[in-house]
Amino acid sequence: METNRGYDVIAIGGGPGGALAAAMLKRYDPSLNVLVLEKERFPRDHIGESLLPGVCHVLNEVGVWDKVEAADFPVKLGASLTWGRNADSWEFDFYPVEDYRDEPRPGKFAGQRAATAFQVDRSIFDSILLDHAQSLGAEVRQEVQVEKVLREPDSDRIDGLVLSTGETVRARYYLDCSGRSGVLRRAMGVESWVPGELKNIAIYDYWQNAEWAVKIGVGGTRIQVRSLPWGWFWFIPLGPTRTSMGLVCPAEYYKKCGKRPEELYREAIELQPEIQKLIANATSEGKLTATNDWSHLSSRIAGENWFLVGEAAGFADPILSAGVNLTASSARDAAYSILELDRGVLNPAWLRARYDTRHRTAIDQHIRFAQYWYASNGCFTELQEHCRNIAKEGGLNLSPMEAWSWLAQGGFAHEQPGHAVLGSFEFNAAKRILANFDKEGRGVPAAIENNNVFELNLDESRPESVGFLDRGRIRLLDGFRRGERVLAVVGPNELVYFALSRSKDIVTIVQHIRERLQQTKLSYPQQELALHKAMAALESLVAEGWVTASMDRTKARVVNKGVSATIRSSQEGAAALKKRDEKARAENVMSATMASSSSSMML
Ligand SMILES: Cc1cc2nc3c(=O)[nH]c(=O)nc-3n(C[C@H](O)[C@H](O)[C@H](O)COP(=O)(O)OP(=O)(O)OC[C@H]3O[C@@H](n4cnc5c(N)ncnc54)[C@H](O)[C@@H]3O)c2cc1C
Missing domain, CATH: 3.30.390 (Enolase-like; domain 1)
Structure with a gap:
């Protein structure tokens, strides 16, 4: 059965990739006919709940940030981790907590909030994004699965999609936003590179009424990452009562230990006193799920009339919390590329090559950085051989300087031309992380x-x-x-x-x-x-x-303090938080005094 209507763009998948690409296209060219095909009925659960500030800039560009903010998700200020040289916890903040002011919510995407991110319940978040794409005029069809991709003979072009309804739909451009399914990627025979030593497994569940480890201002918090001798936990509050808690360990370790997922998950909780404390009065939703085999990089991500977006293109590892950021960035760029292809001013081959290089390099850089994280976690006392293998595979010598050169091989400025980043971390923050991971605390010398x-x-x-x-x-x-x-x-x-x-x-x-x-x-x-x-x-x-x-010894030098997202020990972080709370209390007392004096004046 053929649909009469030809579309300009069809996105396969209504997750963040499909919804944001469709919204971006409609935002800048409302005349485009855009169709999003989603096999599930939303809301549906999904992992990938800890976001980065970069995502919020894309949300703001397509006009959906206010809707996401209205859902009252926790504001993510950063992360608290045990990872690196030893088991001491350290903190990474996008915005210095001591300066984070109490502001009523829902807030606006400005000032301090433009530097923060969200921790989202994906069932709600993904629905908001998809509804938003629809509200901008994209046609969204849920519970419709793409079953077959029709390919033009002897060409790199897609001719149409056969749907679970029996229809065939056609468009000028196709976007593969189908996440790990990679529907289009597979149909076009695109190969994927899998970094062997990043083969991990995640076992996760949701909890009701767990404590938030930390509260910062109005609705603000940090995610918690806690290492074990053979893996690590993510602990992500998603709202006032719901928390996502997942265990990640090497697939090899999981296979060898011979335990069932629920046994290993329980054993991990018993091993981690801080996590135990946070869930002491909580109940699990009993939805324990396991997933694996997520790291990959597609060998090409742009074809004649198609683009791979988000996880269909590639993904590194949850430790960097960067999957949705990469997805939002590629969804935005794929939409921009199509808009530009339609304008016909820029060279089409150049546009495709630019998209391909930019996003493949970004994913590759994230994979490198994730490898470095796993290779240098001294808390993994039972995984030393595994860590050594990762280092060997990456050609990594663990002196920070050598590691830095290895990480620099992929270049730094990919997500935003002109801004240096490494695996979604700002350049100086990435350098600080290297020093944090080094056994002797050696850093990477600053050229300046x-x-x-x-x-x-x-x-x-x-x-x-x-x-x-x-x-x-x-x-x-x-x-x-x-x-x-x-x-x-x-x-x-x-x-x-x-x-x-x-x-x-x-x-x-x-x-x-x-x-x-x-x-x-x-x-x-x-x-x-x-x-x-x-x-x-x-x-x-x-x-x-x-x-x-x-160096010219006759000339002066400068001391660069380097402002970056804040990285410090948990003790320093706690002191900063205390300072913030005291400041906020003083400001509240002052505004209450002013309110009561102005009301007495009115009397
Ligand atoms: C264990 C783990 C933890 C993670 N944690 C984080 C994190 O903390 N932070 C973070 O940013 N990222 C995280 N990620 C990554 C994040 O989940 C993904 O990067 C993100 O969801 C990718 O978005 P997407 O739109 O590309 O794909 P998805 O969100 O997977 O959406 C794809 C959609 O396509 C639909 N679909 C599939 N096949 C078809 C078909 N044939 N027809 C129609 N529809 C179809 C699916 O139903 C789905 O809704 C994590 C990943 C893993 C594996």
């Missing part, structure tokens, strides 16, 4: 502190335009290519490029950047933040070989 002469090195590179996503358009910006590496002259990189074109001396470089920032409309704190981002960009450009660094 050990050198004072910096020179652009564009040898053997050629100018190449870089795509920059901006309000529905892919704009062409200046850049350079050297082999696989691309230097995007945009954002913080552009500031550094500007300053290095004028001076080699770090003190004058910083002056040039400051002067340039003073000419903008940025407030003083924003200028300072932009300067620190430029310093992180300079570090990453040295790491990638675009800038050479050397």
